[in-house]
Amino acid sequence: MTTQARGPVQHADPLPLHRLQVAPPQVPPFAMGSFDALGPDSRAGYPHRHTFYEIVYVTGGSGAHIVDLVRKPLSPPHLCVILPGQVHYWEQVSGLRGVLTLFTEDFLLARPGDRQLLRALAEQHWLRLPAAPSGGDSDAAGVGSLIRAMAAEFTAKADGYASVLEAYLHILLVRALRLPGARRPDAAAGRAADVAREFGLLLTETSGAERSVGACAARIGVSVGYLNEAVKQATGRTPGELIRAARTLEAKRLLAGSSLGVGQVARRVGFTDPAYFCRFFRRETGLSPGDFRRRAVTEEPESQAPRVGQGNHHVCPAESIDPQGPPP
Numbered sequence: 001m002t003t004q005a006r007g008p009v010q011h012a013d014p015l016p017l018h019r020l021q022v023a024p025p026q027v028p029p030f031a032m033g034s035f036d037a038l039g040p041d042s043r044a045g046y047p048h049r050h051t052f053y054e055i056v057y058v059t060g061g062s063g064a065h066i067v068d069l070v071r072k073p074l075s076p077p078h079l080c081v082i083l084p085g086q087v088h089y090w091e092q093v094s095g096l097r098g099v100l101t102l103f104t105e106d107f108l109l110a111r112p113g114d115r116q117l118l119r120a121l122a123e124q125h126w127l128r129l130p131a132a133p134s135g136g137d138s139d140a141a142g143v144g145s146l147i148r149a150m151a152a153e154f155t156a157k158a159d160g161y162a163s164v165l166e167a168y169l170h171i172l173l174v175r176a177l178r179l180p181g182a183r184r185p186d187a188a189a190g191r192a193a194d195v196a197r198e199f200g201l202l203l204t205e206t207s208g209a210e211r212s213v214g215a216c217a218a219r220i221g222v223s224v225g226y227l228n229e230a231v232k233q234a235t236g237r238t239p240g241e242l243i244r245a246a247r248t249l250e251a252k253r254l255l256a257g258s259s260l261g262v263g264q265v266a267r268r269v270g271f272t273d274p275a276y277f278c279r280f281f282r283r284e285t286g287l288s289p290g291d292f293r294r295r296a297v298t299e300e301p302e303s304q305a306p307r308v309g310q311g312n313h314h315v316c317p318a319e320s321i322d323p324q325g326p327p328p
Contacts, residue, residue, distance in 0.1 A: 014258035014268075015087060016048035020102050028162045029104040032147075032154045035096050042100055043090045047257030053118060054082040055101040055172070057147050059138070063093030069252055069296070070125055077129040077139040079176055081121040083204055087253045099147050103169075110166050116197055117173040119204055120184060127179050141179060146172055195222055196234030203246045211270075213239045248284045251277075255289055256296035262289045 018041060020029055029052075035042045047066075056065075058078040064071050065080065067088040072078075074093070082088055084105070090096070108114050121127070129139035138144045150168040153161050177184045198220050202211070211219075216239060217227040231239045247269045254265045266277035281289050 014254060014260050014264075016044075016046065018044075018048055018050045018052075020050075020052040020104055028107045028165070030107050030154065030162075030165060031102045032099060032151045034099060038100055038102075043093055043096050045090050045093075047087050047089050047253075049085055049087050049253075050082065051084055052102055052104045053084060053107075056080040056082065056098065057101070057143065058096065058098040059144065060098070061093055061096035063096070064091040065089075065093075065126070066091055067125055068249065069256060072126045075128065077131060077144065079121075079127045079129055079143055079179075080125065081118055083119065083122045085204070086122065087257050099151060101147065101150065101169075107166070107169075110163070111170055114170055114173055115201055117170075117177060119201065121173065121176055121182070124182060127176060127182055129179065141175070143172070143176065146175065192226075192230035192233060195220055195227060195230040199227065199231050199239060199242075200235075203242060211243060213243065216243070244280075244284060248281065251281055251289070252285075252292065252296075255293045265289065 020031060031038075033042075056079070058065075058074060058076045058080070060076050061074055064073045065088065066072075067080070067082060068086050071091070074096075076098070129141050129143055132138040132140050132144075146168065150165060150172070153164050153168065176182060199216055202216055202219060213227065214224055217224045220227065222230075227239055231237070231242065235242065251265055251269045254260055254268060255262075258265075260268070262278065263274040266272075266274045269277070271277035271280065278289055281287070281292070285292060287295070
């Protein structure tokens with residue numbers, strides 16, 4: 001049985017999109033392997049995103065890893081979670097070693113609560129692991145030994161291996177959130193807390209581009225008033241504020257990682273009027289979309305793939321408009 005862990009796919013997304021491909025009839029939609037085993041796309045030096053989750057365990061190498069415009073120099077051992085839709089790439093890496101764990105949303109059906117744990121870990125970008133006293137490709141927290149046990153189970157594919165992998169993944173997430181500096185997700189109980197968590201996951205799924213507060217409330221099955229109350233209580237911010245933050249992040253991803261014009265970016269994040277989008281973006285970031293793109297292109301080093309985002313510098317029609325206009 002051959003497993004093709006990655007590969008570009010034709011998609012409406014303007015950024016290169018990688019998907020998890022497993023040869024049928026293999027189940028579950030899950031793969032593991034080293035950077036070398038999974039091929040050159042596993043260390044891609046150009047901005048791209050996935051349709052799947054990725055857990056990156058780095059045991060060696062130098063360079064940096066950029067996730068959603070946040071640059072983290074490598075200092076192994078590290079652990080990192082990348083969610084579907086996040087934009088990431090590797091920068092000037094050398095000697096990169098480690099194990100990648102890849103799986104789709106379907107793999108979480110038996111343990112849907114693990115989505116919240118994955119999201120909490122992804123928000124922290126990198127978790128620095130304590131090095132093992134003996135050195136080598138390991139860590140004192142036991143994360144490496146757990147990942148190697150998962151890899152052995154995946155390779156052997158003995159009876160019931162899928163359920164064993166699900167259990168191993170849950171243990172890995174729980175133990176990763178015990179590491180020094182890790183921030184556990186809110187464990188508050190009750191309907192309001194559940195609604196707030198579901199709203200947060202919904203924003204991760206949609207990037208806020210095509211969602212209003214009313215649409216999110218309808219998707220969750222609550223009133224707008226109840227959604228506002230639950231989210232404000234759990235996060236200290238309103239659903240509208242969080243949707244605006246999600247839209248801003250997606251706009252930054254597209255401006256920095258694609259060659260779309262400002263008007264095209266505006267439409268993809270839910271604005272029909274580019275001028276309105278420009279006022280919104282300047283209010284949220286302090287920069288016009290054009291200035292943000294020029295900074296992103298100028299400050300980031302050349303990547304291994306043709307650098308997108310350098311063409312089609314659409315002039316923002318609202319760059320001279322007062323940024324304090326009404327919110328969208």
